[in-house]
Amino acid sequence: MTTTSAESVIAPARAKSAVVSTTVRRKQGFQHGGWFVAPFLVLFALFVIWPLLRGVYLSFTDANISGDGASFVGLDNYRDALNDQAMWDALGHSAYFTLLVVPCITLLAFLLAMLAHHIERAKWLWRLCFFAPFLLPSTVAANMWQWLFTQGIGLFNHTFGIETPWLTDKSYAMLAIVITTLWWTVGFSFLLYLAALQGIPGHLYEAAKLDGANAWHRMVHITLPMLRHITGLVVALQILASLQLFDQAVVMMDFGPGPELSTRSFVQYTLEQGFTSYRVGYASAMSIIFFVIIAAVALGRMVLLRNREEGTR
């Protein structure tokens, strides 16, 4: 009797305490988690969200660098930007650079990854060679190649016995920047491809071999399809990075816009408007335009890819 009553008293209490402790734990968990995330959230809000909103606001004003005395000008900055030939030229240069870099870097990264994947001897050396340039700061890479390309004393012309004005003629300047960029950044895409190659199950190749597929067939029917996703990723990342062309071009052209303004990128022109011409409102409007362009490209790629994937399914 006593035992039973004691148990009957204790049991609900236990059950209750179990409920309480779960709630407490959940609450505590939330509190701890919140505290862990808070520093990031604060910094993100302070250095990303707030500047972004501020930028949008400034783009509707005629603000200058000193930050005071700005008045609201509506869409004037946007109208001016769309009528600004120099802005379109700069956008054209960024797009041209992207068009040159993206296919080259994708192909090159794939070939280098294949090479590093299949070579048996001194694997680490190949990987190091292909990836190492990516670790250099852009200024170092750009300065090195500026030397190599210099007419008259540069190693490039000397090696090939030519007299090409790489950095001083508008027909070559962008090409020189593209070559530098390929060398400097291919390592990253190379690494992605290498990881993907290593992830393809070996039994697929064995089965194909048994069925009599030669190397070419194995490449076309196994390797390439298995790398489709990583190719999509490489292309997307490269498009976004290339559109933001700035540092290597600026350093290689001695902080100028290149021969006949031929290498002035959109980012560089925005910077000039904001920090040389002090037109902060106008530069903000240009940044927003650029943001929209990049977002559209990223979105376009996503939609395209989704359709293609749905098609294959």
Added chain:
Amino acid sequence: MGRPGLSRRQILGGIGGLTVAGSFGFAALGTGADALASGADTRVRYWNLFSGGDGANMIAMLDSFRKEHPDIDVKDSTLQWGNPFYTKLAMAAAGNRAPELGVMHLGRVAGFSPGRLLDPWDMDLLAKYGVRKEDYNPDLWNRGIIDGKLYALPLDIHVQLCFYRKDVLKKADLLDDDGRMIQATSTADWFDVLKKAKKVQKKGLQTIGLWTNDQNFQWWFFVAFYTQLGGEWFNDERTDVRFDADKATQVLEFLRRHVTDGYVIPGAPTGEQFINGAPFTWEGNWSVPVFSGAELDYGATPLPPVFGKQATHAESHSFVLPHQGDRGGATNEGAHELAAYVVKHAQQWAAGGHIPAYTPNLSTAAYKKLTPQNEYVSAMDHQATEPKVWFAGSTGVLAQDLGPMVVSSTMGSAKPDAVARRMKTELGKLLASKNPMDGKTAAQGGAVA
């Protein structure tokens, strides 16, 4: 008793917290702590853009000021030159966090919103510390005056020079009895000089280093020779462009011919080739310490007067008073005293190649002994400068827009006459455009003496 009631984690946390709190505390104390540490009553913050040899010279001058004025604590900060410097200066002045003293290129002062971002100099205070208008070249002094007030106190002028190797020119018989370069007074003369020098120079080097693909240098050379031709920019009211496309074409063709006649290796480094034996290079006077350090037998003269009249491109490092809402009192007086001191004691500065702006410096025996400085000191009297408008000045909008055009002509990717016409169109656009600092065009702006 047992263990104290604190865990290791709590102790570590406590120390960390104290450190953070302490650093906030010191940051808050900031200025006061500095002044206490030095024992001085007055603290003058001074922002400059001098690095390298110039930086070392400036610090030496500041140190001698400190020694003579223990009551003033000079706190100098060197920032990266060019646009980053001007951005910081403008934002500090607008946010009322401006230092007591700053440095600017004289050509940029008109566009820097005098009266809003800059405060005018107190002429009585300057006079008290020994600097008067009479001690200056009038043209230079007037460039610092806007709306009748002095906003920039020049420390120096720095000019574009024609450096020449005496050892090479001697072989080519191009030196006079004093061992100086025979002056060319026409373009034909000049190319004759180059031809003779090329015959005796080391093979594989260029005859002259011209910075053909540098928008700043090409722009400076253009300004120099355009001024030699007596070219104008705008009318006095700054409502009309008076840019002479024919004269500009002559200048552009002259610069271009150095490349077509094979005297320049485009893109080749100028200073290095000069040190290795190239007979000529056109460079800023800041290269003097470099070439003297390399112990070359060389001379330096203003750019040759190939269009008949002496004129070489000149800019000036000037002291300015960034705007402070409550400017005045001992710190303001300290800023005046420091600027006046540096301007008057610019002998050390002259060693860096710059021509001191304070003219009594130029007649001292010590200055007259400086070579090659004494060969180009005349440049003070024939300065070629950009027009006094808001968009002009070192690395300013004008140089940024027109410099690349000059480069494209010199490098041969565009025809000189077409480029000259484009320059004129661009000048028209700039003249009509508004200064983002105050929303006024050059015609409405206050940048008038």
